[in-house]
Amino acid sequence: MIDAVIFPYHPDIEYLIELTSTDENFSITGVCSFNEDKAVVDEVNRRIGCELDYDSMMVACNTLIILENYRHCIVNKYFDVISKARDLNKKIIIMPQILEELELHDANLMPLKNYPDFNIPQIEKMNHMQMKKLEIETPVVVVFGMGKNCNKLENQLRLYQAMNEAGYKVAWVSSNALGVLWGSYVIPDFLFDQRISFEEKILKFNNFIYKIEMGAKPDVFIIGVPEGVSVFSCGEYNHFAEYSLVIGSAVPVDSAILCSYFISQPKYKGLQDLTQFCMAKFGFPVDAISIGRTLFETKEGSRNISYSFLSEEYVRKNYQAENSFPVSEINIWDKQKMQNAFCKIIEKLQYNADTI
Amino acid sequence: MSGKNEIIFRTFKTYQNYYVYDRHTGAVIALTEAEFNELRMIEEGKAPSEQSAIIKKYQMQGLFVPNVVKHIHHPNTEIIEHNADKKLVQLILQVTQQCNLRCEYCAYSGIYAGNRVHSTNRMNLEVAIKAIDFFFAHSIENSEVTIGFYGGEPLLEFELIKKAVSYVKENCNGKKIRFAMTTNGTLLQGERAEFLAKNGFIIGISLDGSKEEHDSCRKFADGRGSFDVVMGNVKKLSEDYPDYVENCVSFFTTVNPYMNLHCVLEFFKANDVINDKSIFYNTMVPQNLKEEVSYTEAYFQVRKFEYIKTLFYMIGKLDEKYVSRLTSNSVDKAIRLKKALHNRNELNEMMHHGGPCMPGILRLFVRYDGKFFPCERVNENLDYYNIGSVQDGFNLERMRALLNVGKLTEEECKKCWNLRHCLMCSNEIELNGKEQPTRKDKLLVCKEKKVQTEFDLYEQSVLNEFGYSLSAEVM
Numbered sequence: 100m101i102d103a104v105i106f107p108y109h110p111d112i113e114y115l116i117e118l119t120s121t122d123e124n125f126s127i128t129g130v131c132s133f134n135e136d137k138a139v140v141d142e143v144n145r146r147i148g149c150e151l152d153y154d155s156m157m158v159a160c161n162t163l164i165i166l167e168n169y170r171h172c173i174v175n176k177y178f179d180v181i182s183k184a185r186d187l188n189k190k191i192i193i194m195p196q197i198l199e200e201l202e203l204h205d206a207n208l209m210p211l212k213n214y215p216d217f218n219i220p221q222i223e224k225m226n227h228m229q230m231k232k233l234e235i236e237t238p239v240v241v242v243f244g245m246g247k248n249c250n251k252l253e254n255q256l257r258l259y260q261a262m263n264e265a266g267y268k269v270a271w272v273s274s275n276a277l278g279v280l281w282g283s284y285v286i287p288d289f290l291f292d293q294r295i296s297f298e299e300k301i302l303k304f305n306n307f308i309y310k311i312e313m314g315a316k317p318d319v320f321i322i323g324v325p326e327g328v329s330v331f332s333c334g335e336y337n338h339f340a341e342y343s344l345v346i347g348s349a350v351p352v353d354s355a356i357l358c359s360y361f362i363s364q365p366k367y368k369g370l371q372d373l374t375q376f377c378m379a380k381f382g383f384p385v386d387a388i389s390i391g392r393t394l395f396e397t398k399e400g401s402r403n404i405s406y407s408f409l410s411e412e413y414v415r416k417n418y419q420a421e422n423s424f425p426v427s428e429i430n431i432w433d434k435q436k437m438q439n440a441f442c443k444i445i446e447k448l449q450y451n452a453d454t455i
Numbered sequence: 456m457s458g459k460n461e462i463i464f465r466t467f468k469t470y471q472n473y474y475v476y477d478r479h480t481g482a483v484i485a486l487t488e489a490e491f492n493e494l495r496m497i498e499e500g501k502a503p504s505e506q507s508a509i510i511k512k513y514q515m516q517g518l519f520v521p522n523v524v525k526h527i528h529h530p531n532t533e534i535i536e537h538n539a540d541k542k543l544v545q546l547i548l549q550v551t552q553q554c555n556l557r558c559e560y561c562a563y564s565g566i567y568a569g570n571r572v573h574s575t576n577r578m579n580l581e582v583a584i585k586a587i588d589f590f591f592a593h594s595i596e597n598s599e600v601t602i603g604f605y606g607g608e609p610l611l612e613f614e615l616i617k618k619a620v621s622y623v624k625e626n627c628n629g630k631k632i633r634f635a636m637t638t639n640g641t642l643l644q645g646e647r648a649e650f651l652a653k654n655g656f657i658i659g660i661s662l663d664g665s666k667e668e669h670d671s672c673r674k675f676a677d678g679r680g681s682f683d684v685v686m687g688n689v690k691k692l693s694e695d696y697p698d699y700v701e702n703c704v705s706f707f708t709t710v711n712p713y714m715n716l717h718c719v720l721e722f723f724k725a726n727d728v729i730n731d732k733s734i735f736y737n738t739m740v741p742q743n744l745k746e747e748v749s750y751t752e753a754y755f756q757v758r759k760f761e762y763i764k765t766l767f768y769m770i771g772k773l774d775e776k777y778v779s780r781l782t783s784n785s786v787d788k789a790i791r792l793k794k795a796l797h798n799r800n801e802l803n804e805m806m807h808h809g810g811p812c813m814p815g816i817l818r819l820f821v822r823y824d825g826k827f828f829p830c831e832r833v834n835e836n837l838d839y840y841n842i843g844s845v846q847d848g849f850n851l852e853r854m855r856a857l858l859n860v861g862k863l864t865e866e867e868c869k870k871c872w873n874l875r876h877c878l879m880c881s882n883e884i885e886l887n888g889k890e891q892p893t894r895k896d897k898l899l900v901c902k903e904k905k906v907q908t909e910f911d912l913y914e915q916s917v918l919n920e921f922g923y924s925l926s927a928e929v930m
Contacts (some may be wrong), residue, residue, distance in 0.1 A: 107629065108595065132629070133627070133628050133629025133630070134625075134626050134627055134628050134629070135591040135594075135626060135627040135628070135629060135630055136591075136595055136629065137591070137592075137626075138588070138591065138592035139592065139595050170596070170597075170598035170629070171598050172598050172629035172630060172631075173628065173629055173630070173631060175628065176628050176629060363533065394534065394537075405542075405596075406596070407534065407537050407538070407541070407542065407596060408541075408596065409537055410537070410540075413536065413537055417533050
């Protein structure tokens, strides 16, 4: 049983709280963050019924979960919080990106990574000239998106839960290390290695999935695709959709969920063009488009994208979809609609004699 | 303007060529003389657009699309609520309304109708802390923010500033905070100078050039000029903290009718304490002046000469080192226009002219008593600009109204050829004694904006004729 304090504040905490509220193995004791986040964090803690101050919170929990530094804040407080947890003999789980940023080499810190039982370094060392692309027979659903922060993890997690509830054995390879908290594997590091060729990545990823298939014998795969497929003119290239191209080439994809940033008035034609583009370019048959609650904007003269993590209230008030959607419509804030879309995907896979 | 079908365009010519600016695509196209004459006839309502072969020809190329704009509505109107809750960028605290100078052209000197004048009103620590807390509570999505101190002369309230900075440091350990201040420089010495330098304050010092030019306007209450005091402080600051001055100190020169502009430029050129790159020229705000201020012929001569040099630089005929800071913003402006003309994104049903920033988001100006205003430049005496307070939070309705100032002239904007390039915030509209801008007064500014854009398009086209191009990096 994990009783966790989360540091620092992250907009994803809002739905982590919701998801853990029904999880018997995982509860959130409280959230702590930088001093200036106090007003927002107090409100979050109030909602989860936490009235403890920071020190008492740390005493009460058994685990500290360190999230990534998505705002690029000054990192000094990370060291303080980790040191405190270490002194209190708490388990410290940390996102890999921030562990790298902090350059901490401490055996007590547990990076959020989960790989299958087989030897991944063995795949990494394999000479791709001798590798074959192997047949993946288990159906694959990919969850991919337009870019970073478009609620891919939440879609993967909820789909994972829906498939588990439907009685299927799911092997989930998450695009986000937080998925590990719910039992996912993570995307292996070789996918991001700049020294490895495109071809080699495809073969290695194919072998990685094949080994999971052989070892875990799942009924279905959920694969989260890191980053996005959109190239933004401000200079955020999303690796020119390399990860989608690699994954789409490595495994036969049976169904896909496209995660979009928040669009207040999505247009049928635009979405249809997008689904056709994803099929033609990546081989992703998009069965659902998930409208997220994050908005992005580019600042004139800047190469940075600024994200707005919108509230449920805001998205509900400002969303005006056309009556028809080219595929299933998911609104990340509408759980029923989401469930319906997942059911359709499960049905599609069930009635496909070649898959399930 | 257009003919009956509301195809909106603007023709213009240079000495060498004929052009048309197409509003829908935002493109400028070179024409033959015959094409130009035909389009000019349509523009003036002397010929129908429906039968024009030229219009048809260019419509085949995606231009001259009939007007699609149905509503004047700012695209940020809805998101302002989220941004006001989580994305504030800069807090500006008016720590005092008092100043130790009595500059002739100052916005608070009494020469502007309806504007406040210097007073003994000052912010207390409780208000400052409430404003800082409010700012932190409403900026969680920004990790780099600025907290500025403004007056009057802010250094008159040095003790308050010290306490506010200390409070910020105690209560913030994640965000990168930049402190900023605009000062007249007369009190920039001793402990104050040390404090600002050690805390990396970005400061803007008002300095109007040589002693004679500076002292003609920037005077103490007893009539003494402030040049010697300011320059003495600047020299000492440069000696004690050379890196700080190099990186964090700028100089603001207000170009005004009382000065000899040539002497000002010569002063800065010859001065070895002030780095040329750190000088920024402003002009006096022309709106709501009680009496019209007119510049001399000599001023325009100097300005035109510097401007011509800038144009020569843009077409590669002159080295950048000869370009004065007085006119160097023309380079940025030309780059922006070139990019805008190059982008060719089409208009939407819902549009708004440029100019209004998101009030309170990019800059939240907090008056001494805790009332909120969109920036330090608006008239604090007008309720129209009051967008909330530390006690009550934001007044979103007022913020949305300020953002949508284009609604005052909705019908005109929908059909205006200058909709894309018009940059106007409500503060540019003369109030003529009224409590808020009116349609009639806004239309007078529209006229000026159109003249400005016509000139910009003309300048851009002439520059192109002389080989002006942007580097790949800038594009």
